[in-house]
Amino acid sequence: MDCRSWMVALAALMAPVDWTSSSLAADCACAPKNCQCVSPCCPSPSQPSPYYQAPSDADPQAPMVPMDDMPMADDLMQPADNLPPMPSPASTFATSTQFASASEGVGFRDATIGDFFGSTARIAGASYGNTLPEEGFNIAVGGGDRRYKISENVSPIPVDRWFVNYNHFSLPVRNINREGVDVDRVTLGLEKTILNGSSSIEFRLPIVGGLDSSQTLGGAGDQTGVEFGNINLVFKSILLQCGDQSALTAGLTLNLPTAKDGQLMDGSGGTIASIDNESVHLLPFVAYYRQHSSRTWSTAIMQLDFDVNGTTFFSDDGGGNRVDFGRYQEQNFLYLDYSVGHWFYEDCCGTSFIRRAAVIGEIHYSTTINDTDLANAGPAASDVVTNPFNRIDVVNATAGLRFQLGDNYLLTAAAVAPLKDGENQLFDSEIAILLTRRY
Numbered sequence: 001m002d003c004r005s006w007m008v009a010l011a012a013l014m015a016p017v018d019w020t021s022s023s024l025a026a027d028c029a030c031a032p033k034n035c036q037c038v039s040p041c042c043p044s045p046s047q048p049s050p051y052y053q054a055p056s057d058a059d060p061q062a063p064m065v066p067m068d069d070m071p072m073a074d075d076l077m078q079p080a081d082n083l084p085p086m087p088s089p090a091s092t093f094a095t096s097t098q099f100a101s102a103s104e105g106v107g108f109r110d111a112t113i114g115d116f117f118g119s120t121a122r123i124a125g126a127s128y129g130n131t132l133p134e135e136g137f138n139i140a141v142g143g144g145d146r147r148y149k150i151s152e153n154v155s156p157i158p159v160d161r162w163f164v165n166y167n168h169f170s171l172p173v174r175n176i177n178r179e180g181v182d183v184d185r186v187t188l189g190l191e192k193t194i195l196n197g198s199s200s201i202e203f204r205l206p207i208v209g210g211l212d213s214s215q216t217l218g219g220a221g222d223q224t225g226v227e228f229g230n231i232n233l234v235f236k237s238i239l240l241q242c243g244d245q246s247a248l249t250a251g252l253t254l255n256l257p258t259a260k261d262g263q264l265m266d267g268s269g270g271t272i273a274s275i276d277n278e279s280v281h282l283l284p285f286v287a288y289y290r291q292h293s294s295r296t297w298s299t300a301i302m303q304l305d306f307d308v309n310g311t312t313f314f315s316d317d318g319g320g321n322r323v324d325f326g327r328y329q330e331q332n333f334l335y336l337d338y339s340v341g342h343w344f345y346e347d348c349c350g351t352s353f354i355r356r357a358a359v360i361g362e363i364h365y366s367t368t369i370n371d372t373d374l375a376n377a378g379p380a381a382s383d384v385v386t387n388p389f390n391r392i393d394v395v396n397a398t399a400g401l402r403f404q405l406g407d408n409y410l411l412t413a414a415a416v417a418p419l420k421d422g423e424n425q426l427f428d429s430e431i432a433i434l435l436t437r438r439y
Helices: 006-014 022-028 089-102
Strands: 122-124 161-174 180-194 199-211 214-216 224-228 231-242 246-256 262-265 271-276 281-291 296-307 311-316 322-328 333-346 354-368 374-376 384-386 393-405 409-418 430-438
Touching: 231 281, 322 384, 393 430
Parallel strands: 214 262
Antiparallel strands: 122 384, 161 180, 161 430, 180 199, 199 224, 199 231, 231 246, 246 281, 262 271, 271 311, 281 296, 296 333, 311 322, 322 374, 333 354, 354 393, 374 384, 393 409, 409 430
8 A cells, every 4th residue: 555544444444335426327337227247437336446435414315335244443453563564665666566457458548649850950041042941841751750758648657558640730840842731640559568567668660751862953753752760769667656656767768860861952863961970869758648537638748859979961962972961859848748638428338339438628838948059951051951940949739539449548639739930849740649559
């Protein structure tokens, strides 16, 4: 037992349960009396219940515990050395998580939605027909989508699941001709619990329909293509846990440069510069999960994003020798995310295709925590890559609906809207569809 005293627990064991309590019915939305199903929400009198309510003084017919069944004071006052050992936070969490995953699906059904997109760097210079970085174009690596946030379809609670995320971003990037391009991203993911359920490892592979990795100055079309993005590996583990109501977790994401290198070419097909996708990002995070009631939950996440080694712009000297123009290190970010959800519909009998339905609202804040880098990005002295706006503060709002389909599937549909404009707006709008299956 954690976060409760032994005496409170013993008192709860001695108290009778009123199965007809109006507060229980309101919280669980129990079925009518003629419903014959038995569920964790509406248990039969022979089942234990997590809910407790003392009999009302106004109801003299309230059931009482027989005196013969009540523990005596001598039974309660055990010597300290005879008490069972208190479980460790890790083992307590593992037990609670296993129970939740088997019944209510905490961690499976209460994931966040997300909001973020891509790099803030712009490329400009004489070699690219434009010397104003604020009117430049984006780095064409991984379709233009290069950053990752832990708040994208994730729960602080470790869970066994696979998932598919689809995100459509309206005009988040520009091609080499400085034309706005939409981006569609599909992320394939797998999460597996370890250490008796107290931790998990996760794998994510993004497939991005956005900027083609080869960009031709003055070329026809919008120069888009489908690219594999950078793979993400995530480890998370519970630090503290209070009963089955709240948990504090921490973890680390490793963003690996697996996307194809970029090529920037002139109108004749010659290479202006190549982009060596070699940047590794480390993203430590802490997350807090709170189950406010059987229907309402919230999640708060804080994450840092560090570019460890940067991205190199280079070319060939014509003799097969590589010539580096410069190395650009992306700005580090701080991400703050808050999500709250409420299950407004629940099928008591558990027989319908749609078992539950929830509404979810989120607010996301992303800010740079250091000044921008400036690096050469081509053969001309004016060819540079930088964030022309330096510090940015991005605020986005997310609203969505979530449906639990059967016992093991979740389907979420959401929309994301920027709350700021100018340099603090990374895209015009976003639509997200998330499918998750527990196993």
